[in-house]
Amino acid sequence: MTSEQTSTRQLRRPWGIWLPIAGLLLTLVWAYWPLLKVLADKWLHDPQYSHGPLVPLFSAYLLWRQRSQGDSWLSRPQSIVAIVLLLCAGVMRVVAGRLLFHQLDALSLLVSLMAIVLLVGGWALLRRTVTAIGFLLFMIPLPYEWERNVGEPLKVAATIGSTFLLQTLGQPAIRDGYVILIDEVRLGVVDACSGLKMLMTFAAFSVGAALLVQRSRFEKLMILLGIVPIAVVSNILRITATGLSHVYVSHPQVVEFLHDFHGWLMMPVGLGLLALELWVLRRLIVEEPTESPLWQQSTAITAMGTTIAPLEPSPACVK
Numbered sequence: 001m002t003s004e005q006t007s008t009r010q011l012r013r014p015w016g017i018w019l020p021i022a023g024l025l026l027t028l029v030w031a032y033w034p035l036l037k038v039l040a041d042k043w044l045h046d047p048q049y050s051h052g053p054l055v056p057l058f059s060a061y062l063l064w065r066q067r068s069q070g071d072s073w074l075s076r077p078q079s080i081v082a083i084v085l086l087l088c089a090g091v092m093r094v095v096a097g098r099l100l101f102h103q104l105d106a107l108s109l110l111v112s113l114m115a116i117v118l119l120v121g122g123w124a125l126l127r128r129t130v131t132a133i134g135f136l137l138f139m140i141p142l143p144y145e146w147e148r149n150v151g152e153p154l155k156v157a158a159t160i161g162s163t164f165l166l167q168t169l170g171q172p173a174i175r176d177g178y179v180i181l182i183d184e185v186r187l188g189v190v191d192a193c194s195g196l197k198m199l200m201t202f203a204a205f206s207v208g209a210a211l212l213v214q215r216s217r218f219e220k221l222m223i224l225l226g227i228v229p230i231a232v233v234s235n236i237l238r239i240t241a242t243g244l245s246h247v248y249v250s251h252p253q254v255v256e257f258l259h260d261f262h263g264w265l266m267m268p269v270g271l272g273l274l275a276l277e278l279w280v281l282r283r284l285i286v287e288e289p290t291e292s293p294l295w296q297q298s299t300a301i302t303a304m305g306t307t308i309a310p311l312e313p314s315p316a317c318v319k
Contacts, residue, residue, distance in 0.1 A: 054204075193238075203227050
């Protein structure tokens, strides 16, 4: 029996494999239910993490798209390693409860998932699921200190870049800290305008795109390296468009609508820049055609009824 037939037989044996997995996952959901409620509240009420509900769905899709691959899903269960990981997850939960550190508790959930995978399907199942489990990191909110440390440089970059772009467009823009002065208009770049929301959401989309597209490793690396620049450029364009709205539009309600509309456009603009990056990379990077070895070419020609005689020196060359 081939490995593909074995994998298909394993996938079609729901009571023997998937029922224990479902039971363990339900137990895990019950154990982490308070944490899941905290995460859901963060996703629903914090625009910075509004992409959170999509992350588990995308992880499930990463598993679903591997269903037709021929490699075996299961190997010998690694019970000892799974127990060690579960003990580590328990310690992490205790420390998280003491410190009220929800992010550490969420990381323990991922460790518990890896333990269940090793307990059921061994290293083979972990190789299949490690990418999907790792992608779940995007559903975990950043700690407050990280948000502040990342948000401040983003605010500085957004303020400087927007001031420069407004000056380039002919506006008398002057930067005063996190405030852009355009004549009598004071445009403040507050924490909500730092671009961190765009960065987190766009990072999730970009990593997902890198996992799905059939490109070289170099192209995927360029996608990942372009996350921060594209997010910063999108935010600069939004702040510049908002500043121009304050200059040329006098109606307060229209200005407020344009402010929200420009914020909504950040993600389409970022995805458009990502598509442009992929288009440029496709034309810059030329894939070398794979040439089959000479012995394979000779075998192919012989199979078509033609034999290749070995080369012999000509009589004129023989002394």
